[in-house]
Amino acid sequence: MSAQRILCPRLRQRIMDADAAAALIPAGANVGMSGFTGAGYPKAVPQALAARMRAHHDHGEADRISIWTGASTAPELDGALAEVDGIELRLPYQSDPVCRQKINEGRMEYIDIHLSHVAPYAWAGFFGKLDVAVIEVAGITEQGELIPSSSIGNNKTWIDLADRVILEVNHGQSAGLDGMHDVYYGTALPPHRQPIPLTGPQQRIGERYLHCPPEKIIAVVETNAPDRNSRFSEPDEASRRIAGHLLEFFSREVDAGRLPANLLPLQSGVGNIANAVLAGLADGPFENLTAYTEVLQDGMLSLLKSGKLASASATAFSLSPDANRDLAEHIDFYRDRIVLRPQEISNHPEVIRRLGVIAMNGMIEADLYGNVNSTHVMGTRIMNGIGGSGDFARNGYLSVFMTPSTAKEGAISTIVPMVSHVDHTEHDVQIVVTEQGLADLRGLPPRERARRIIEHCAHPDFRPRLLDYFERASASGRGLHTPHLLSEALSWHERYEQTGRM
Incomplete structure (x- = not known):
């Protein structure tokens, strides 16, 4: 050897x-x-x-x-x-x-x-x-x-x-x-x-x-050993709906002149929702796409093979076994279209800002004002880590966070009065997407952000309670810029810990 x-x-x-x-x-x-x-x-x-x-x-x-x-x-x-x-x-x-x-x-x-x-x-x-x-x-x-x-x-x-x-x-x-x-x-x-x-x-x-x-x-x-990565699941209905909302948003942005016809360089976090978005792009109207991201998943290899994606820059692959085999079998094709860089370049704020990257990342929960928790369950227990999501969210041209509106078979709402841990503040979060819809928060003051997130992103089972919380907080007289009821702000998380349901 x-x-x-x-x-x-x-x-x-x-x-x-x-x-x-x-x-x-x-x-x-x-x-x-x-x-x-x-x-x-x-x-x-x-x-x-x-x-x-x-x-x-x-x-x-x-x-x-x-x-x-x-x-x-x-x-x-x-x-x-x-x-x-x-x-x-x-x-x-x-x-x-x-x-x-x-x-x-x-x-x-x-x-x-x-x-x-x-x-x-x-x-x-x-x-x-x-x-x-x-x-x-x-x-x-x-x-x-x-x-x-x-x-x-x-x-x-x-x-x-x-x-x-x-x-x-x-x-x-x-x-x-x-x-x-x-x-x-x-x-x-x-x-x-x-x-x-x-x-x-x-x-x-x-x-x-x-x-x-x-x-x-x-x-x-x-x-002589392969990388170990799991197979990606087929996108479920929630993931497909999230992808659909996001692709409709991109089309509106192109029509409004805020994005070019081939969008801007794409950054995509790891996971099934991210792969569902990439699968949606394969069937969408956008051509000659580019990617400037951390990780290349199966979906980006498919976009490269189809010709929808012209080039991709990353620091690593994260591929299923089938995609790994495809990479090896067609390495000459991919080598002409993929660049792997050190992560201090792939994630560099200067470059992300210059290129106008569209940042698309997952989250654990978001609150009424657009603060996002992407790392901690119930505020104290680490899941994985912030990774590069903050690098791209703060510096990208668009900052998108995505998740299904509920978790644990409906026991948890991922839209809550106040997040139990903050990784991305409301100042870094522009777009929140669930299977229920998409909330474009750009240019909105806090109370308008809250109304839009409740209306577009919250699950119907939780939407009335979120609206009730917001209206009572607004009527409390404790401050109308960012209304909160401090005695209740984290009560949803506390209730889950005590009863198993929010």
């Missing part, structure tokens, strides 16, 4: 198995690992590390590390290490059920942070010193350059900052990924920052490969 993917003679001498490489990671280390939404994460070293930790813990020896990544990874990394209580601190995003449980039990520290902030914070030293980087790559050139894998995320930053680097060369990743990446080395901390010279989603401003001084690379581990 080595001759196919590891062409640098000097680095061939550092090939070892995963157990030997894991032994080079000391307990208590800060470890930067590759991986973004289940793509491009190391497969072997984390599992070998988990086995070592389990053995140490069985003998009463502490063995934990802090893990920094691009975003979520997969069971072979987050799950394996969380299962053996091997993670002291995790950042900046996770979606693993074992991690989530331990974070909410207080057994794992977690820093939930805007993805665009991670690299600058790391360079400034806010997280401490990065000891080791463990990075999956698709290959190593004869000159020692690193061919990125199915995600870039924070890999450039981890390689630059870490004292030592361990590489996993994954023969299971398509060799045709070579040439799909655009690694920009022009970022800097203030006061040395310069404009990022990116003016279009398909433009390339960086380099083809990641660079790492050979003396920093202490191990090379060969693997």
Whole structure:
């Protein structure tokens, strides 16, 4: 296998198995690992590390590390290490059920942070010193350059900052990924920052490969394993209705002259609703679309194949097994149309604002005035994290948040008097969409926003109670700019915790 993917003679001498490489990671280390939404994460070293930790813990020896990544990874990394209580601190995003449980039990520290902030914070030293980087790559050139894998995320930053680097060369990743990446080395901390010279989603401003001084690379581990991502469900009726409302809105915006006929670059969060919107675009009237996003899902590959989507820029894939096979089988086609970048570029506020991105993200709940909670259940229990939604919501040309109007088989209203946790304030939220309808909040004062959200987005089972709350708050005399009844504002959440229904 080595001759196919590891062409640098000097680095061939550092090939070892995963157990030997894991032994080079000391307990208590800060470890930067590759991986973004289940793509491009190391497969072997984390599992070998988990086995070592389990053995140490069985003998009463502490063995934990802090893990920094691009975003979520997969069971072979987050799950394996969380299962053996091997993670002291995790950042900046996770979606693993074992991690989530331990974070909410207080057994794992977690820093939930805007993805665009991670690299600058790391360079400034806010997280401490990065000891080791463990990075999956698709290959190593004869000159020692690193061919990125199915995600870039924070890999450039981890390689630059870490004292030592361990590489996993994954023969299971398509060799045709070579040439799909655009690694920009022009970022800097203030006061040395310069404009990022990116003016279009398909433009390339960086380099083809990641660079790492050979003396920093202490191990090379060969693997042959696919990324682990779940199959996406077929869009349900609620998702299709949400997509329909949004596509009708885009058509009105084009007719009003506020969007061009091919819209503006699209950003789409991860999940079935996002894929339903992309499926709707495939059947819609818009041609020559572009995407500037974090993650490429199945729906965007379909849009590229159909010709509806001309080009897509991201930092990672998040594909079902079927879509992963399609990517590998048609890699030459996709390589001409897809650019993968470091997440400090894919999520950079300057670039998002310049390109006029249309940001479309999911949420847990929204309140009457347009504040959005996208991270916490009932105010205290983390679900996954804010990810890049804040980067795009605050800086995009349009900021859209979507969810079904109810959850837990109708026990929960996702439109509430006051959100139990705020991730995106009313100032960053322009459009709220549920299967009930779409509320365009642009240019509206708070009380008009409330009326529009109740009328267009709330489920009929909850709409009268929301209107009653709003009218009583407005009549209370406690302030008419943003009326609230403080004794009742979170009572819906409290009632759910006590009775199981809002």
